[in-house]
Amino acid sequence: MGLPRSRPDGVTPQPKGSSLLCTLPGSSSIGSRHPHGSVGFSTSLCVPTDSSDTQNNQESTKRKHHSHPNSTKLATASLVLGSPQYFNRGTVDSSINTGPTPPRSNSTSQSSKPQFDCVALETQILKNKGFSDAMISTMRAARKSTSARAYYRVWTSYKQWCLKHKMNFDKFSLPNLLEFLQEGVSLGLSLGSLRSQISALSILFQRRLAFLSDVKTFLQRVAHVAPPFRKPVATWDLTLVLKALQRAPFEPMKSIPLQWVTWKTVFLIAIASARRVSENSALSCRTPFLTFHSDRAVLRTVPTFLPKVVSAFHINQEITIPTFCPLPANPKEAALHSLDLVCALKFYLHRVRDIQKTDSLFVLNSGPQKGASATKTSISRWIKQTVHRAYVAQGVTPPDKIKAHSTRGMSTTWAFCNQASAEQLCKAAMLTSLHSFAKFYHFDTFAAHDTRFGRKVLQAAVGSST
CATH class of the missing domain: 1.10.150.130 (Tyrosine recombinase, N-terminal domain)
Structure with missing residues (x-):
């Protein structure tokens, strides 16, 4: 519906600075505790009168x-x-x-x-x-x-x-x-x-x-x-994507194009942290907002960033990234070590060192804005590209409608299935309760487990055939 060429309906031409007396009921919807009632005021209306x-x-x-x-x-x-x-x-x-x-x-x-x-x-x-x-x-x-x-x-x-x-x-x-x-x-x-x-x-x-x-x-x-239906099953497979990240074209990180290094690092941080894209875009590569330890890396958003929920807990929450198979002893562990996010983060920082123009952790790796801070839109696109390219690399048709935000649900769901505690889930994803996790982020990644009941029922046919 387009706006008409004339002024808003019912507005009469007024000389500049003329007053209109209007009333508004009080409400607390924008933070006020003004009592309900009418408030008189006068104001000016600037309208052309051709x-x-x-x-x-x-x-x-x-x-x-x-x-x-x-x-x-x-x-x-x-x-x-x-x-x-x-x-x-x-x-x-x-x-x-x-x-x-x-x-x-x-x-x-x-x-x-x-x-x-x-x-x-x-x-x-x-x-x-x-x-x-x-x-x-x-x-x-x-x-x-x-x-x-x-x-x-x-x-x-x-x-x-x-x-x-x-x-x-x-x-x-x-x-x-x-x-x-x-x-x-x-x-x-x-x-x-x-x-x-x-x-x-x-x-x-x-x-x-x-x-x-x-x-x-x-x-x-x-x-x-129009019931608020939510698909219970994730649109993409985390195990398939992680498997693809362990081999070409995402490996070896020291020689693959910077674009692929960026995709892999951004995706691993999104999965390992379960944080929103907006938070990942507010990470910094400078101390004290990024600190490497022998067994982990600790990240913090910059002070100017405001999370979705503005509270002392949400603003000051750290992102702790652990090492993964840091001392591989066999080919399988060596493959798993390629998913070590601490190592990937160091590789990424080394690769962008010469182009980085900002303190932001993630920067654009090409184009006229090369080296500038990556926006939420860019990071979302990189996450979706990682999933898409991983499917292509595995010879599988990529799913439709991949959403970058789905990494939160995928991450917390797999952690939950692998016996992560309620406290760990809520702290990592900055959720107030497990109810929020179950309502918005939990995927049925192990739907095959529910087939056991049906099989028990069908086993009646085994007894009847003897």
Whole structure:
């Protein structure tokens, strides 16, 4: 759904600096404990008033707006133009990615569209509560930039939806909200995506939308229509990949191309640490963030990195990488030693020494940015390439839809099957409990064990044949 060429619906031309009195209910959804109620404020609206805009606005005042009896007026004064960098138009985003999300249509030419400034809108919402500029800056920093961009995309999509259906964007209406969510269901959005949209719109309208009885009922019904199914079996085989890493083209590391050394090292760290790609991208090659010992290497993320959960435990957690068959005594142990991550890490650092332009552990190994810090996107691509190339090297068709994040589930699952304790699992993957592991990361890697029950039943045929 594209943005129209005119201003947002229902906004009348105002002289610069004119005031609009609006009300917002209090909420704690963005960290405030302001009591529920109305907050009066006045603000400025900067809108061009050319003839075409005036005509379009006159037409918009004739439109019939659908509203809820308990609707809440949003700060229309915050619908200003500018700041296109804060959102990507045309896509409904989710902070919980459970599958591909069909984009909402975007038919209007981007060059002719006004920009919806979500940052200004959120700032105005906080100003309405009486917060100072310094406090607003701190409040906005409480949410990670990726989450903020995801929320802003939802706000933009909801605004576009309101314009398309001639609904009033500046007021909260429960029927409008549910219709917007229903369109997402029709487009194939997952239950997690819908919950993310509700969270984003809760901040926009300063209401705890997820607690409304009709919203609860709607989500319960969606769970029946589109149940949150998760594939129980991993899409790729860790044993096959590790077997491939012990031979060409991933060996010998002292002579293979740097690209292959990078792929192998990144993959082994992802598997051995069970950490997220974002954490691996924040590792450093400098002391004290990387320390080698006789039997292990200890890594730490840089102080500027903020993990998904910002706490003293998560920020200061070390990644300890052990040696593996450090003194091989036979060919089998020699092959296993090729998976020694401490050794691989030393090889990698030696190979990138002459091109490294940053303190980041992982750097780009080719292209115009050669030697610069590798982004999360690059590291994710390297992990997927490693799995793909390993399958090709083994003469096996690579699986579809390999996800770099699957290394967390694969790593913790194999550790669990090999008798790793609950404490070890939770500490390595930085999980709060085994429930999180079972819900999000556990794969059924030993499904063949469950065949024993069926075989016991079928053994009845053995007795009947005698």
